[in-house]
Amino acid sequence: MTSRSQHFLICQVCHKSKPQRELLPGHLVREELLPLICEKAPDWSSSGYICYACLNQIRTNYIRHQMRKDLGELDDLEQEVVASLENKALLSENIDEEYDQTLSFGECVADKVAEFGGSWRFIISFSTLLVVWIILNTVSILLNPFDPYPYILLNLVLSLLAAFQALQAEMLSDMQKKG
Numbered sequence: 001m002t003s004r005s006q007h008f009l010i011c012q013v014c015h016k017s018k019p020q021r022e023l024l025p026g027h028l029v030r031e032e033l034l035p036l037i038c039e040k041a042p043d044w045s046s047s048g049y050i051c052y053a054c055l056n057q058i059r060t061n062y063i064r065h066q067m068r069k070d071l072g073e074l075d076d077l078e079q080e081v082v083a084s085l086e087n088k089a090l091l092s093e094n095i096d097e098e099y100d101q102t103l104s105f106g107e108c109v110a111d112k113v114a115e116f117g118g119s120w121r122f123i124i125s126f127s128t129l130l131v132v133w134i135i136l137n138t139v140s141i142l143l144n145p146f147d148p149y150p151y152i153l154l155n156l157v158l159s160l161l162a163a164f165q166a167l168q169a170e171m172l173s174d175m176q177k178k179g
């Protein structure tokens, strides 16, 4: 019943431990921001993480710096930051989307399946299915039960499900190693 959002990671800039959803992987940080990040965190690595609070602060510094340097044309990032500052919107919102977009289709499916497989909704609906299955095959309401006692087909389904969940757990831990 674990969820990816419960993992804590260290921000390389403020060195605080924060939930994963509050952090952006270093390789997704825009190159323009790297000099400013390295000023604050000399040991910055793109395989580490930065929290959105630090990132937003650095982006604000960046835009201030750029505007001071050149009040001419604004590039995309500057316009985005200025617009966000004006709207007081969270810059992290669209960064989150960017992060989601970097997950492959398979990883997204594994995420969704794992989320459902570990939920109470799944456990309750699955238990209900088991009870219904056993009742249907036990009570002699049906003249020809499709899986009579000792429920050989049910055993097969359970074995497959266990194998599938083991595979899924392996995929999840692989993804976490990569992430």
Ligand SMILES: [Zn+2]
Pocket (backbone or CB within 6 Å): 011, 012, 013, 014, 015, 016, 050, 051, 052, 053, 054, 055
């Ligand atoms: Zn931080």
